[in-house]
Amino acid sequence: MARFYDYGLGVEQDAAEAVRWYEKAAAAGSAAAMCDLGVCYERGEGVEQSWEKAAELYRKAADRENAAGQCNLGFLYEIGRGVEQSWTEAVKWYGAAARQGMPRAQCNLGWCYEHGKGVEKNEKRAVHWYAEAAEQGDARGLFCMGVCAKRGIGVERDPAQAVAWYEKAVEAGSVPAMCNLGVCYENGEGVAEDLTRAAELYRMAAEREDAAGQCNLGYLYESGRGVEQNWGEAARWYKAAADQGYSRAQCNLGVCCEFGRGVAKDTAKAAWLYRKAAEQGDPVGACNLGYLYETGVGVAQSWADAVKWYTQAVEAGSARAQYNLAWCYEHGKGVPQDPVRARELYAAAAEQDYEGAREAADRLAGAGGKKGGFLRGLLGGGRKDR
Template sequence: MAQASGAYLVGDYAGALLHAERAAAAGEARGATLAGHIKLHGLDGEPDDRAAVRWFTRAAERGEPDALIALSRLAQAERGGLSAWQAGDYLDRAAQTGDARAALEYGLYLMESGDPARASDTLDWLRLSAESGYAQAYSEYAIALDQWVHGPHDPARALDWYERGGLAGDPHAALQAGLLYLSGEAGAQDQAHGAELVEMAAEMNLPAAMGQTALLYFQGEGVPADPARAVSWAQAGARAGDAESQFLLAYALATGEGAAVNRRDAYLWVLRAGQPGQGSLAEDSDRAQLEAALERVLDPAVAAQVREQAILTAADF
């Protein structure tokens, strides 16, 4: 098997396949799995789903979780002669081996199936994956505990897993943990720690977290009020397409709080915040009021130019 792995790493896929097949013949499940991947991706020539399925099946017979996961994905796509109904069985077998990644995959599969009768099993598999230290499971388990329609809707239980997910590098989990600490919704209000987690998510380049961080610095919530720092985060989020950030930047440019007054640019950003799209503030009354106020003070010709610019650059955000 070492020869197969070595050949694979240097790009000698024909050699890797030869050695993988020999390892499989000697009873090495990982050899059959590697041969399956080579065939699946056509690394030795043309992709061959059916050959891949044969090799993965050989490895799966020896309880190899990676092969079982591969078979489940092929089954879901109905490739290689497999049927979608087989996917769950493959993932069940993979999870039963104790593999943390397989437990996560099976939990997500059950979650997606939407069967309320399997809700307890779903949570158990996600919990087992998370408790085994598989970082990718942290935020998934938190979401299941907190937001899943068939879950317990228990933010208090979810909070620790959101935070672990954030510390493991998931910005969405860090943001959610931060918001829960800030609001006290999970029963453990800590505004300073919440603000720290929200800014961590912003530093991981999550646009929505940039807007939230800007708001915290404008309001002095969990952090000392710092309008200049707020504007810096609002600028970053606005350029990344976050509507909340765009509105906050428009507000700063209109009022001079943390930035030099520039009503033309303020009008441009408030228009962008109201453009259609995910997270749009089109129906937000504060945004609408700022837009109307800026229209009253701008020269009509300038306002028309800015409206045209906002439309022409809409696709950039």
């Protein structure tokens, strides 16, 4: 009865009534009801939300070998809600559920092995558990196997095999796999390049609220690859991803706002978007924001702030930021003049083949050097998978 009310099966959905029946079943010793009642407490459905009560119920179910209860208890230990955070306990309970064949727990345990959380890092063990889930047709397990094959995690790197896994994951409904498979088709990795197919896959992911898919689709509209070039559509999809806090899209939308591409020109909004991206560690956003502070576009001119953001981008390896910060050191803008540091930064940018950097390094700290022009943020904001 509880699940009929919980899911509205043949009766009007009623969370409070579902809780009443779950409580009766739990009192009668049903481990499944204990777990489901724990979910109600975790989500605050039909009862006042309580992480502690959820943990208590999950533990009761877990102690009775209920796989879902074990996995849910593991997750609470992972995030530290209702219990003290403990990766060791998370792994313990994920393992208990995984050994019972639960795909979600198998994937969670695989992730712990992949990243060394609660256990010694072991990529081969990670692949073992991802494969266990994948063999059951689990969408996430199939996706994780694709990622491992693409990046050479626990297995030999094999782009073609990655595509095969992603294809299966897409068939199983994995949204991130739609995006990653799109990247393979766009770049011709493991499959013949097919920009039209890439656009189709990005759109599938984008329409399911996948931020990376939305941003990648926006980039195809910007560049006119696989779709007809359309700045309006590019800005629309960048905004959809930016609204989800996706830093690359925030940066790309910032470029649209700065130059009036597909949206009204708004340099203050561009600066705000670059800042949002930069605060998440995006080097392109940080460098773009630094340039706005240098030129006083969209923000009050400030060499100190320009140097601050260039420095952040340099720490992330941005060649353009290395060049721009080098110029600041060479000319004493926002920092004390330091020809030695300037040469170091020019040389670092030259190592990445940044235009004009080798010449600047070769002339050392000589006066009269021209500063490189502004390179749009989009040039650093191409396609990425997860």
